[in-house]
Amino acid sequence: MYRDPLRIVLFAGLMLAVFSPVQAAENDDNFVPRRQQGVPGPPLSPQDAIAKMTVPSGFSVEVVAAEPDIVNPVAMTFDEKGRIWVTESFEYPRSEPGPGRDRIKVLEDTDQDGAIDKVTIFAEGLNIPSGIAVGYGGVWVANAPDILFLQDTDGDLKADKKEVVVTGFGRTDTHELPNSLTWGPDGHLYGLNGVFNYCHVKHRGQDFVFTCAMFRIDPRTRDFELFCEGTSNPWGIAFDPNGQAFVSACVIDHLWHLTESGYYHRQGGPYPPHTWKIESIVNHKHQMAAYCGIEYFDSDAYPQEYRDCLYMGNIHGGCVNVDVLERDGSTYFAKPRPDFLTANDVWHMPVDQKTGPDGCLYVLDWYDRYHCYQDARARPGDVDRLKGRLYRVRYENTPRAQPYDLSQETDDELIARLASANRFYRDQAQRVLSERASTDAIPKLELVVLDESASQKTRLHALWSLIGARQMSDAFSLKLLSHPNPQLRSWAVRYQGTVASDSPEIAQRIRQLARDESPDVRLQVATLAPQVDYLPTVPTLLEVLHHSQGDKLIPHIVWQNLHPRLEQETPQYLVLMQQAPYAQSKATLSLLPRAATRILGTPGLSVEHVATLVKLLASQKGQEQQLAACLERIAAQTQSRELTGDRLTQLKSQLAQSLSEVMAMGAKHPGYYHAANLALAWNDTNAMKIVPQVFASNAAPTDRRIAALDAMLSAGHPQAIALVTKYFESADNNQDEVGRVIQTLGKSDSDVVATLLLERLDSLSAENRPKAVEVLLQRPAWTLLLLAQIESGNVPKDILSVNQLQRLVGTSSPDVTEKIASIYGTIKTGRDPSRTFIVAQMRRLISSKEGDPHRGIEVYNKLCGQCHKLHSKGQEVGPEITVNGRGNFEQLLSNVFDPSLVIGKDYQAVTVLTTEGRVLSGLLVEDSPSRVVLKMQGGKLETVARDDVDAMKTSDTSLMPEGIEKQLSPEEILDLFAYLTLTKPPSDPKAELISGAGVIDPNAIVLPSTAHNLLADAKISTNVPEFDAGKRGEMRDLIFIPKTGKFVRDSQWHEIGVGGGAELGILSEENAVTWTASWDKPVSINFLTLSGTYPNQPQADTAWAVEVKIDGTWQTLERGQGGWYNSGRFVWGWPGAVSVPIEALRVKVFSRDEKTPVRSIHFRGEEGFSWFAGNLLPETSVVRQ
Known part of the structure; x- marks a missing residue:
């Protein structure tokens, strides 16, 4: 296609005139952005860019569109005419809502030469439109805080009508906005939201408060719901041939199989109470950790080895990664394949991937030097505002797509397209058929669904056409519910969650399917059970679970749907669990420990129910481990004071005999020690002997000793402090164990603990001294003893960080506040602005001389490893920093020496003041009506009963303290950064310096x-x-x-x-x-x-x-x-x-x-x-x- 040079020049001049205040000059840039190993260099022209790309033999890359036709493209989709809809954002990374300069363009190739020759601006005035889908008479756009529905009512391809379908999405993190609007097989519009973008959607009388989640919207009714929650910053949705959802995500694992009602591992932030999180489906990694876009590729335009796999855009890697799926029960497991495309150009940023009408993979390229949101946020003027590309990866001479318009095709023609070898046409035809909801098409689609000679893909698309149109009759549903094909059965079950038939025959059949041989069917039954009235939820879930022993996903889904029901239906649950087959089922018995915790954590539920569960497990041979787990959980709840007073007395009366029987079996029984720890809560005679012996035994495993100490301190055992004193007199203690003992001592209210720790403060290891200080700060009396030692000069002043002093001034007694003022003067709250100068000074030090990374590991272990994991070493309290916070040297410097400059809400310290005056500070893990759980320094979980919480305060500063430069010598700082600035452990020959690091000559x-x-x-x-x-x-x-x-x-x-x-x-x-x-x-x-x-x-x-x-x-x-x-x-x-x-x-x-x-x-x-x-x-x- 001919390009008018004058047009390009005029466009560039216009763009510079409009955006020159924020447009960076293209020069020899010495700045090394985050997650890059060198200076990006100048951008390449579109043709030069594709010349550098690497693709498999037989493939080539073509430019479909580029600047000036598209600029800063974010998302794309195809419509039923083969037109490409692209959203552009000049506003990124703007946080403020409201009208902006962003727009939607429609791209057309009118001469079928493979390149765009017609561009129409459909809509303007948007503000970071991060997702787009076409269907149901308009265009759906994610434009936070809204999901919009834009329509062209007069046929000029210009939006002239706007509807706000849903509102309440956040803009707290504009690279985690609602995104990836994608039509699901069921006719819903699906989308994603990221972990640090806080949302509060109020829709039709319901409140949805969430962060990382998959949501969906019914295009007919406008109903909004959360499909599932968890992951990190997911960006990209793909559905496999069975209609299962997969997303790509950043920072943590990159690939997830998402199921309705599931709750998945989060990058950060608290989980809802009683969550049993689901993990990813990978144990491998590709380059770095930023993914954008995903496509399940199923087209005959490519050789077989490149079909039926997932293509994912890797932002930092500048490539398209490939994973192939394998079934694993009701879920999947993914394995890596070689990369499909490598740009060899750091400006390349593949933000979206889609299969086109020609069957080729299309790759949308934001094209910018800054991969990371932090760089764009800090330097929005340097974000390129003049470029953007759309590529096609073509195999040999794959024919160009010829003109078509599915909206003008008959139902019969569309149904014929459901057999296309190119999934693009199957998806598009299915959507159009669903939108039409033609009654004439129903019997024809039903015939295809039941046609044994048709491929399963074709049959499922025919079924989804009916589901999307909400046109499946009860009779046809019943036929599918009994069909020999498990995918048809499972989708027939899932459909009931949308229409909720009142047919008794359907209800009866679905109850039977709870024991279906197919895990896919059982999974859908477990999901459906709490949604419809005709299914008795608890019995149905137990039946599903009973037949799903060993499945990796179904038990999680069952639990997620079961545990809320226990608040009202525990009696029914207990009756069922005492009957065959559930009383002997390993699968159903495996949830009893969780059920015990859930019941005890629910006010109003009798502890007798828990005793029933314990007795049930004790009566079953082969369930000793589950019994032990149950007793361990109950013991933890007594030690956290979630269970006190009359309920504890009742528990004793119900369990004393059972615990005595377990203890009588001796230490060979897995529940022996947990029974003793629990029985100690009511001073059981045997437990009073057993538990101290466990802690006093040097041969006992650390976990067992710590559990025993926790039990003694919680119960006020008279020997506890004496045994701890004796423990510290030993010189042979494992240092990790010593640290855990110290952390557990906060449970005691004896001033002897403070004396013990203060006497040994100097002799403690560098890793354990901070833990001792944290314990001393948990009680005002102990804090005053520590401050007295500081005032006398016996303990250095800098043993307390600024964060700790701020916390004490804000939460402790007047005596503590007065003493701090006399020693330290006025303590300013919030971030110390002088940290800017400290960061600059540390840069001078670290850039002037090399350190020793091997010695740096020791410094890391004592200082950073208490809260951070790096190269699989350390605790996960704060972010895992192997792939976080070390994008380049400047980012690392700021994060270490000015930790409160930029801090996510989920990493703000939370301080809890208990009714007995104890002060605890950590990251919030759970905040429920029954308890508060904090993750403390060193990874220890501290649980406080809700009744014991006097006050809670969220700090504006990071849990990570300011002033670590005062805790380390210059040599230690050099060694620490020699380690932190390596991409891999120093023993790895492939270790390199992160960008910007190194000694300056x-x-x-x-x-x-x-x-x-x-x-x-x-x-x-x-x-x-x-x-x-x-x-x-x-x-x-x-x-x-x-x-x-x-x-x-x-x-x-x-x-x-x-x-x-x-x-x-x-x-x-x-x-x-x-x-x-x-x-x-x-x-x-x-x-x-x-x-x-x-x-x-x-x-x-x-x-x-x-x-x-x-x-x-x-x-x-x-x-x-x-x-x-x-x-x-x-x-x-x-x-x-x-x-x-x-x-x-x-x-x-x-x-x-x-x-x-x-x-x-x-x-x-x-x-x-x-x-x-x-x-x-x-x-x-x-x-x-």
């Missing part, structure tokens, strides 16, 4: 002409007259101007100084010689360069300091003797690094000691390098090539 720096020297705008002063009027030059002679390549004043040497015979004498630092630059208003700098004296200048070891004034106070950047001052270079900061607002800059020179006089002082400017202070943008290159 000051001799390789040359300032570019674009750098503005703020020193030229400053007032320069000195306390030595010779600097201003001496023979060596004037004060401003040092200042280099990159734009001109010259100095402020063209002097002979560009030097200032005093003569060699000046004999300035002994200069104290207070009376140092100074060179000072000051500004009327603060200026922001992130880069500073200075040059020292010329060679052979005497007194190379003269002392010096470089300082900046911030908020009226001089802060030291660095100090030393000799070094840069002696013919060297001083470099501080880096382009694109965090900027520090300063009021003045000064260099001081003084005697290194009280005996060494200063004879002379010289400073010299260096062409191309110094003296310079500025705020350089990330794209500024300062490294000599």
